[in-house]
Amino acid sequence: MRVLILGGDGFCGWPTALHLSNLGHEVGILDNLSRRNIDNELEAGSLTPIRPMGERIRAWREVSGRDIAFFNMTLGEDFERLVALLRDFAPDAVVHFAEQRAAPYSMKSARHKLYTVDNNLNATHHLLAAMVESGRDIHLAHLGTMGVYGYTTAGLKIPEGYLSVTVDTDFGPTRQDILFPPNPGSIYHMTKTQDALFFQFYAKNDGLRITDLHQGIVWGTQTRETRLDERLINRFDYDGDYGTVLNRFLMQAAVGHPLTVHGTGGQTRAFIHIQDTVRCIELALASPPERGERVRILNQMTESHRVRDLAQMISRMTGADVNFVPNPRLEADENELVVANDQFLALGLDPITLEDGLMDEVTAIARKYAERVNPERIPCVSHWNAERSQAATQARAGEGPGREASMAAGQAAR
Amino acid sequence: MRVLILGGDGFCGWPTALHLSNLGHEVGILDNLSRRNIDNELEAGSLTPIRPMGERIRAWREVSGRDIAFFNMTLGEDFERLVALLRDFAPDAVVHFAEQRAAPYSMKSARHKLYTVDNNLNATHHLLAAMVESGRDIHLAHLGTMGVYGYTTAGLKIPEGYLSVTVDTDFGPTRQDILFPPNPGSIYHMTKTQDALFFQFYAKNDGLRITDLHQGIVWGTQTRETRLDERLINRFDYDGDYGTVLNRFLMQAAVGHPLTVHGTGGQTRAFIHIQDTVRCIELALASPPERGERVRILNQMTESHRVRDLAQMISRMTGADVNFVPNPRLEADENELVVANDQFLALGLDPITLEDGLMDEVTAIARKYAERVNPERIPCVSHWNAERSQAATQARAGEGPGREASMAAGQAAR
Numbered sequence: 079m080r081v082l083i084l085g086g087d088g089f090c091g092w093p094t095a096l097h098l099s100n101l102g103h104e105v106g107i108l109d110n111l112s113r114r115n116i117d118n119e120l121e122a123g124s125l126t127p128i129r130p131m132g133e134r135i136r137a138w139r140e141v142s143g144r145d146i147a148f149f150n151m152t153l154g155e156d157f158e159r160l161v162a163l164l165r166d167f168a169p170d171a172v173v174h175f176a177e178q179r180a181a182p183y184s185m186k187s188a189r190h191k192l193y194t195v196d197n198n199l200n201a202t203h204h205l206l207a208a209m210v211e212s213g214r215d216i217h218l219a220h221l222g223t224m225g226v227y228g229y230t231t232a233g234l235k236i237p238e239g240y241l242s243v244t245v246d247t248d249f250g251p252t253r254q255d256i257l258f259p260p261n262p263g264s265i266y267h268m269t270k271t272q273d274a275l276f277f278q279f280y281a282k283n284d285g286l287r288i289t290d291l292h293q294g295i296v297w298g299t300q301t302r303e304t305r306l307d308e309r310l311i312n313r314f315d316y317d318g319d320y321g322t323v324l325n326r327f328l329m330q331a332a333v334g335h336p337l338t339v340h341g342t343g344g345q346t347r348a349f350i351h352i353q354d355t356v357r358c359i360e361l362a363l364a365s366p367p368e369r370g371e372r373v374r375i376l377n378q379m380t381e382s383h384r385v386r387d388l389a390q391m392i393s394r395m396t397g398a399d400v401n402f403v404p405n406p407r408l409e410a411d412e413n414e415l416v417v418a419n420d421q422f423l424a425l426g427l428d429p430i431t432l433e434d435g436l437m438d439e440v441t442a443i444a445r446k447y448a449e450r451v452n453p454e455r456i457p458c459v460s461h462w463n464a465e466r467s468q469a470a471t472q473a474r475a476g477e478g479p480g481r482e483a484s485m486a487a488g489q490a491a492r
Numbered sequence: 493m494r495v496l497i498l499g500g501d502g503f504c505g506w507p508t509a510l511h512l513s514n515l516g517h518e519v520g521i522l523d524n525l526s527r528r529n530i531d532n533e534l535e536a537g538s539l540t541p542i543r544p545m546g547e548r549i550r551a552w553r554e555v556s557g558r559d560i561a562f563f564n565m566t567l568g569e570d571f572e573r574l575v576a577l578l579r580d581f582a583p584d585a586v587v588h589f590a591e592q593r594a595a596p597y598s599m600k601s602a603r604h605k606l607y608t609v610d611n612n613l614n615a616t617h618h619l620l621a622a623m624v625e626s627g628r629d630i631h632l633a634h635l636g637t638m639g640v641y642g643y644t645t646a647g648l649k650i651p652e653g654y655l656s657v658t659v660d661t662d663f664g665p666t667r668q669d670i671l672f673p674p675n676p677g678s679i680y681h682m683t684k685t686q687d688a689l690f691f692q693f694y695a696k697n698d699g700l701r702i703t704d705l706h707q708g709i710v711w712g713t714q715t716r717e718t719r720l721d722e723r724l725i726n727r728f729d730y731d732g733d734y735g736t737v738l739n740r741f742l743m744q745a746a747v748g749h750p751l752t753v754h755g756t757g758g759q760t761r762a763f764i765h766i767q768d769t770v771r772c773i774e775l776a777l778a779s780p781p782e783r784g785e786r787v788r789i790l791n792q793m794t795e796s797h798r799v800r801d802l803a804q805m806i807s808r809m810t811g812a813d814v815n816f817v818p819n820p821r822l823e824a825d826e827n828e829l830v831v832a833n834d835q836f837l838a839l840g841l842d843p844i845t846l847e848d849g850l851m852d853e854v855t856a857i858a859r860k861y862a863e864r865v866n867p868e869r870i871p872c873v874s875h876w877n878a879e880r881s882q883a884a885t886q887a888r889a890g891e892g893p894g895r896e897a898s899m900a901a902g903q904a905a906r
Contacts, residue, residue: 232661242659243657272686
């Protein structure tokens, strides 16, 4: 199979490219290096020493004997060049990671909101329009997020994309499958719910074959392929914008800082290991929907945990203390989350669990590279709206009602 | 009240500006004249002789003694200028018409799809982010469309924005209000369903006060204010992209051409007269939602008709013949449409009916300006996807199965 990986320099894209290349597929990467440029903007960087794209590709050729093509371009800008690429590289499948993917980054300022919307929506739309324009029958696998589900009624297991509901009509109750009603918690998540509407339209109007993977929070750093040579190492983000809750706890533990839990830590989140991510994409590409079929939606996650339980798990492993600090996000303090992931299990996914894999992250990544950490970058400094921003400012100044919690507010973990 | 009309040079925007100015409000218009520029691109134009914006505003000052401010700028481009405008003009309300609003135009080519998405989504998002950034409490009234509703089960009356559904959970069935599941029929309609997600997010996260008006197809040309002086005359579009079904029937009747009905003409559509549009906006601005309230959604329409019944109504009035031609749109041939519009009726709307107002359009507009018509511009030449485009080409060449209908395919009315 020929596969084009959009955003193939990123945290999920790079190991996916290597995994698919290792399986014998012809792999190309399209990326504009925006994630590295955002590191420059934020004065942050990967804990692990990732190499420039050219070096990565040369190292992969040395290690595996396989070539990966690299196209340095921005998805969503030059439409004609994209159409030409789809015709010339002639992929059977496209994997689309080329979106700004951090919720806190998307909420930093008006400029970051505008960038995230403009970048993500035009990227996805250019891709879909170019697939039609190319005249080629290409399967699109898009990386979405569990965060598009908003309707978390107690007792409801989150289905895979579509929800069965009953509506009252003049002729009595009628049963219907609808796209799960979205309730995004950030500008970033909102763009993914808007992407879903692009997919529905292009699948219906042009018969495009689309798989949308609603992914949980990815943890872990290395896959079988990225471990083969240190020049192939994957990103590890621990900063307040791009670092996910687990990575930030790991870094805090590694540098001897208490684990900072937002609010009560009662938020339940879905997780998946990066090795399972690349395996899921392999499985999704092997089972594309038929032309004319509705958008196939799979929940790409393997387990759910409350944030405070994660903190306790890491505390047990490392001896770190746990602190509770004010939550910069506008969200419920406590939520349930039971998620269906039957489709990937049926396709043969055998998940890596947190209990099994987490200690390896502590020793092989967090402790090994701890001397590269910049502790100032760990706090989340984005606030979801004017009220939360004001509360944080007052807490820092010791004026507000949140004074008790303020001592740790500067180091709030996501 | 101070009101800023975004897209105030357009078909709905201009009469709204005059109506609100006449009521004594301070009115400003923001527009980049894109609708006039698209006329240049399409080599089409308003049947009625609309005047340049400067002349319109001078004429209104002469007629009414009132000033309207004009800001020539593109919503969605210069964010800082928009924030400054919201601070300096200091509107209490903003009415947002500033989107590309023709379904066939949005489907003409890949370039038109990209333009419609980029223009409409960035326009709406810049506006919302600027409202937050300005720090001012502004009520936004957005012009949406009935076309966002897709779920037209027989016996279901389309509610105003939100649908009550029952979902099965582990604890038994649970009742929930959800945003009506969208099923847009064109790229244009799709952008409006994506706008709805912007509104939901900004109302929830930032407490913005937002009214979304789901409008039917607007018919009629003049309002009380635009009739006061010929220099104030409103647009009348009859071309295949921007002319709605009713206007194109009127033009066909005026120039002695058979009325061309797409498919079986069994498509049911919702309608509203332009005079009722401006009255509805007046009513919506007088009853804004509270801060923290969910997005208020009103169906802005007054009656529903099947397209073939409309054709027969106009045929009765004018003696024109009716022809059935292939449908360029991908849509069901026949659909029901029963729409709730209780909120506007409760606010005091007293609708103008097609039976009462249509003959005036025939004589005062279509026949009066018939010498300005370009008959070549009446056909719809956009096709919804590759299959429909191919079918039309074959029909024109006399090769395809649609040969019988092909004689009129070049003059297909929307």
